[in-house]
Amino acid sequence: MQFSRQAAIVGVHEHETRWAPDKTAFQIATESARAALADAGLTSNDVDGYFTAGVDGMAPALMCDHLNIRPKVVDSTSIGGTSFLAHAAHAVSAIATGRCEVALITYGSTAASHSVAVGTRGRYGVEIPEQYELPYGVTTVGAYAMCAQRHMYEFGTTSAQLAEIAVTFRRHAVLNPYAKYREPITVDDVLASRVISSPLHLLDCCIISDGGGAVVVTSAARARDCAKPPVWILGAGETVFHPEAGKRDFLRMAASQTAPIAFAQAGVTHDDIDMCMIYDSFSITVMMTLENLGFCKLGDGGAFVSGGRLALGGALPTNTDGGGMSSNHPGMRGIFLMIEATKQLRGECGERQVPDCKLALAHGTGGALGTRHGGVTLILGRD
C-alpha cells in the first residue's frame, strides 16, 4: 500500500500563549484541540484516534477523559521533542488501514512558568544504556555542545556561522506577533551572550516557554469535506539513533536515515522543497540536520547557512515562525513544526509567508545528539 496522500492535515492550532502559570498542560492541550478541530470544521465527536506525548504513564487516558473522546487508536510514542511528527506518520498508517478516520494530536506544557530546566539538568545516565554518560554528568546542552565542538574541529565551522542561524530565526520572530522574543539580534549579540556549554552561547540555545498545540489528520476522502484545503502527508521517515555499541559518531544524526525514506515516499527531491521547519533545539542542531537531511554535504553546513539562505527571501526559508530559539519551546517542539509548515502551505502566514509555497519539509530531533535521539522527517504538500 502506498503511503503518500493516504491522509492529510486538515486542522492545526498553535496555542498563542507563551506564559500561562495559572493554566495546566491539560488545559493548554484542550484549548488547542478545540481550536484545531474548529479549524478543520470538525468537533470532538468526530475524533476516533488520539495521539500525545510529553505526559507520563496513563496521561493519554486522562486526556481522553478530559476531552471526553473514545478513540479506537491511542498512541503515546515518546521519542523526545519530535514525537508528534511520529504521531502524524502513525496516524497516516492507522487511517490507511481503516483503524481510525479522524486523528487528533495534542501537546500542552507549562515548562516556563513551572520552571522546568529543559535541557540543562544532568539527566543522562539514569538508565543502564546510559552508563557511559553517567560518570560525566552530561546534560542535553552538553551533548549538543560536544557535537558542535566536533563539527568545528573537523570542518573549521565558526561560532559566527552558528550565530547566523539564531539571527535569522529572530528576524522571522519579529514577523510573528505570538513569538516570545521579538527584538532583533546581531551575530555580535550572539557571540557576546554568555557561554552555556562551550561553544554554544545563550542565544545559540532554544528558549523555554509555556505553550502547546494540536493537529488533526484525516483520510483523503474526509479531507475533501473539511473547512480548509488539505495539506497532504507525502512522506515520512522515522527512527531512533544511538551510540551503536560504542561506534559513537558525533556528526551523524537520525536525519541521515529518515530523509531518504521520506523523499522516496514523496517522490520529490531536495530542490523541490520550498521551505523547511527544522527542530532548532540549538543552532548546531539546525546546521547538522540540514547536512544529514542531504541539503548539503557533511561539513558544508557552515557555508550553507551563511549568506541568508535560511531567511525569508533566501533559497531555503527555514523556521519562519522564529523557531524554538525565538518563538516558543515548551520542551517538545515537534508539533509546531507541522503547524507552521501547514500554515505556510495554506498561505496563512501573512508577513512571514513564503511565496507560492507548495512543498515543505519538517524534521524533528528529540533527545540529544551524540547520545540517543529520535528523528522524524515529514514531507508535506498542498494540492
Added chain:
Amino acid sequence: MPTTYYYVDGVPIHTFYTGTTILPGTPLPKTQGKAVLFLHGAGSNGHVWVDMLQRLSSQHSPVAIDLPAHGRSGGLLAADSIEAYCAVVDAFLAVTQFTPCVLVGHSMGGAIAQLYALTHPGKLAGLVLSSTGARLRVAPAILQLWQDASMGKAVNVYGRSSYSDKTSMDIVRQGWGEQRKTDPRVRLGDFVACDRFDAMARLPEITVPTLVLGGTDDVITPPRYTAYLHQHISGAQLTMIPDAGHIGYAEQPEAMASALLAFLAQL
C-alpha cells in the same frame, strides 16, 4: 472555593463561586441575597477576589471570573477594548442566567462595569465602582514598558505605586504574584483598552444604584477620579477607604467588605 467553567462564545471562562458545588453547565446559583459579579482589573485575575467572596458568602451569592486570557480562562489575547470585555460579560450573564446582578468592577473592571450599566441597565440591580475612573488614560511610558515586555525587551517590573505606603510588603508581594500570572501581551492589551476608555460625558445617563469606592492613598486612580464619579452619577454613594492605595480589596479587605455589605443591604 469551588470553581467551574462556562463556555462563552467558545471561550472557557473560569468562574469562582461560593456554597455547594454545582454541576457543569448549570446556571450559577443565586440562592441568597444579591447575585454579585466581581470583575478584576488590568492584568489581574479573578483569584484576587477570593477573600471578598468569602466575606460576602454568608449573606449573598457572589461570583468572580477570570476575563478571557487572564488566569485560567481560555481565550488567548486580551480584548483591546472595554466594549469587547463588555460583550463577554453580557454573554457570560446570559449563559449563567445570573441576572439581575450587582456588578462590582475594580479599575479596568470598573470601566467595563460603567459601560455595562450604560448599555444594559435592565440587567443590573446595582453597580459598585472600585478604584476606577470615568476615563483611564495610561501614561505613554507605561504603555511603552509593556510594549517592550511583550516584545521580550524588558523584564517585567512591578512597583509598589499601586499600594499605600502603609501597606505591608507581604500584601504587595502577594499582589505581584497574581500580576505575574498574566502574559505581558495581555496586560498591554488591557492598558490599551483602558487608555481608549472615556465615559466622562455619559456618566449622568447611569440610572443603576451606584456605590463608588476609593482609596485615600490611591495614586493610580486618585481620589479626584472617584470624586468625579460620585458627582456625576446621580444618587451615587461614595465610601473612601482610609490607608488604602489602588488595591483596596487586598489592603483593607474588612473596610471594603463592610462598605459592600452595607450597600447590598440597601438594594
